[in-house]
Amino acid sequence: MIRRLPLVALALLAGCDLAPKYVRPETPVPPAWPTGAAYSRQAATDQKPLPWSAVITDPKLRTLMTRALAENRDLRAALANVASARALYRVQRAEQLPTVTADAGASFSDRGSAQSSNQAQGSTQAQTSYSADIGISAFEIDLFGRVRNETRAALETYLATEEGARSTRIVLIGELATAYATLAADQDLLAVAQDTAKSAQRSLELASALNRAGLSGKLDVHQAETVLQQARSDVEATSTQVAQDCNALALLVGAPVEDALLPVSLAELGRGIGATPAGLPSEILLARPDVLAAEHRLRAAYADIGAARAAFFPRISLTAAIGVASTALSSLFSGGALAWSAAPSASLPIFGGGNRGNLDYSKAQRDLTLAQYEKAVQTAFSEVADGLARAGTIDRQQAAQRALVEASRKSTDLADQRYRAGIDTYLNVLDSQRTLYGARQSQIATELAAITSRIDLARALGQDENPPRPGEE
Numbered sequence: 190m191i192r193r194l195p196l197v198a199l200a201l202l203a204g205c206d207l208a209p210k211y212v213r214p215e216t217p218v219p220p221a222w223p224t225g226a227a228y229s230r231q232a233a234t235d236q237k238p239l240p241w242s243a244v245i246t247d248p249k250l251r252t253l254m255t256r257a258l259a260e261n262r263d264l265r266a267a268l269a270n271v272a273s274a275r276a277l278y279r280v281q282r283a284e285q286l287p288t289v290t291a292d293a294g295a296s297f298s299d300r301g302s303a304q305s306s307n308q309a310q311g312s313t314q315a316q317t318s319y320s321a322d323i324g325i326s327a328f329e330i331d332l333f334g335r336v337r338n339e340t341r342a343a344l345e346t347y348l349a350t351e352e353g354a355r356s357t358r359i360v361l362i363g364e365l366a367t368a369y370a371t372l373a374a375d376q377d378l379l380a381v382a383q384d385t386a387k388s389a390q391r392s393l394e395l396a397s398a399l400n401r402a403g404l405s406g407k408l409d410v411h412q413a414e415t416v417l418q419q420a421r422s423d424v425e426a427t428s429t430q431v432a433q434d435c436n437a438l439a440l441l442v443g444a445p446v447e448d449a450l451l452p453v454s455l456a457e458l459g460r461g462i463g464a465t466p467a468g469l470p471s472e473i474l475l476a477r478p479d480v481l482a483a484e485h486r487l488r489a490a491y492a493d494i495g496a497a498r499a500a501f502f503p504r505i506s507l508t509a510a511i512g513v514a515s516t517a518l519s520s521l522f523s524g525g526a527l528a529w530s531a532a533p534s535a536s537l538p539i540f541g542g543g544n545r546g547n548l549d550y551s552k553a554q555r556d557l558t559l560a561q562y563e564k565a566v567q568t569a570f571s572e573v574a575d576g577l578a579r580a581g582t583i584d585r586q587q588a589a590q591r592a593l594v595e596a597s598r599k600s601t602d603l604a605d606q607r608y609r610a611g612i613d614t615y616l617n618v619l620d621s622q623r624t625l626y627g628a629r630q631s632q633i634a635t636e637l638a639a640i641t642s643r644i645d646l647a648r649a650l651g652q653d654e655n656p657p658r659p660g661e662e
Contacts, residue, residue, distance in 0.1 A: 206334045208341075208495025211488055217563045218570040220471055222577055229581040239465060241362050244647050247461025249450045250369050253442050257365050260443030264361055267354040274350035281343035284329070284336050291323045329506045335499035338492040345489035352482035355653060359478065363648035365441045366462065367641050372434035373452035374637040379431055381629045382423040389417035389622065392605075396615060409615035416622050455636050464580070465646050474569040477651030483562040490555040497548040505533065569649065576646030583639045590628070590635045597625040 222228070245251060258264065298316045331337055393413040399405040439446050452458045474480060538544055601621040607613040 205332060206337070206495060207498035208334065208338050208492050211491045213484070214487075214559060214563065216471075216475070216566050218471060218474070218566055222471060223574050227578040227581050229577075239463070239647070239652060241359075241647070241652055244463050244465070244643070244652065245362075245366060245461065246463065247458055249452065250366060250458070250461065252450060253369065253438070253446065254362055254365060256444060257361055257442045258358065261361055261441060262443060264354070264357055267357040271347075271351050271354045274347040278340075278343040278347040281340045285331065285340060289323065293322075329504060332505060333499040333502040335496050335504070338495035338499065342489040342492035342496065345485045345492065349482040349485035349489070352478040352485060356478035356482065356651075359648055359651060359653055361441065363644055365438070366644045368434065368438050368441055369452060370455070370458060370462075370637055370640045370644070372431065372438060373455040373458045374633050375427055375431045375434050376452065377455050377633045377636075378630060379424065379427040381626070381633065382420050382427055385622075385626050385629075386417060386420035386424060389413065389420050392618065392622070393417050395609070404611070405615065412615050412619045416619060416626075420626070455633060455640070459636065459640050462640055462643050464643050465650060465652075469650065471570065471573075473650060474566060474573065477565075477569050478653070480562070480565045480569055480651075483558070483565040487555070487558040487562045490551070490558045494548070494551045494555060497544070497551040500544045500547065501538070569651070572649035573646065576642060576649050579638070579642040580646060583635075583642055587635055587639055590632045594625070594628045594632050597621065597628040601625045 241254070242251070245254065296318050329336060393410070396405060396409040396413040400407060400410050435446065435451070475484075601618070601624075604613065604617045604621040608615055608618045
């Protein structure tokens, strides 16, 4: 029984962990979303955020999403970082197991010596030896958990990098959808500018004809020309913007985009991008990849403290070997050729060294990552709250903007009729044309805001194809 006590003590020491126990911090945000005039009433629900495949149903955009996930260089770099972190974790994990090496060798020697000064021919003596060894070199017996905590820190770093790649994927899909919607909006703006230019050309021709007939002054001609030239300028500027939008889209996809996959109109695209269900609990923020990555880094910081504390205790390592040696290959594994050796060693810091500084640094890093985790949660809450505020007002804004366009159109038609009848001057026509032009541009901007708000809210919620539940590893 007494002989078993050292073994029991070693077993207890082997399970020693000096890292502080990790407890998920309290989320520094309210349990419910904000309320007020800008927010729609939301009934509580246990639904999870919809995946991107359910939010985006437009077939052209989904084709580009598939390409981007395969070709985008930023995503490739993120995946390479994940592979690097996984490899480093495997390297660190290997330190928990002894490294066993095997060696085999043979030596041959030929020694000649003269028998006497009068002997014409010397004699030679040949010697041959064989050996085979297997051993463990400097394996640390992890009694105080230093290696285990370093391995745990490497694992959490790898998991944080993996969540970073997932975050990159979500951001990429969101940016791609936003760029696609922006292209559709600019195409609509180009069509409005072209339509306004045609209408202004007809008005200019009418004003010129009336001026030649002596029914109007030259001022009407110049005023009509201002609308035409403004529209022509907008056509050229918007054409440039459409081309740049296509370039930005190709960069996000990682490959050229053919014309057949470009959007037709903003209205058609809007039907292919759905809204996120209302009433989702704020707890879902803990499943956002950037929040999960911050939590994994916090867990790694806790493990680093355990490794730093273990550095104050002895480090015990073992070097051992067992092998055979013989002068004949046939008897290498027989007889009394077996030999073994063991060389345990221990080291304990007494004075000097940076152990205290390393421990203080680990604790400071823990405080840093804690603040970063809490900031990640607060940022996620703020982004979702902004998205909810936009979602709660955009429908009313769209309705008002459509009504404004319709009223401006009627005003323009009436002003044109009164000018043709000689009742009003061309100034009223000019004002109404400019009002209609601006209202149509604002309507497109509002429709774009409605679509991008759905995309931004989906991205803020961390929507992915297979989002983990809070607390999952």
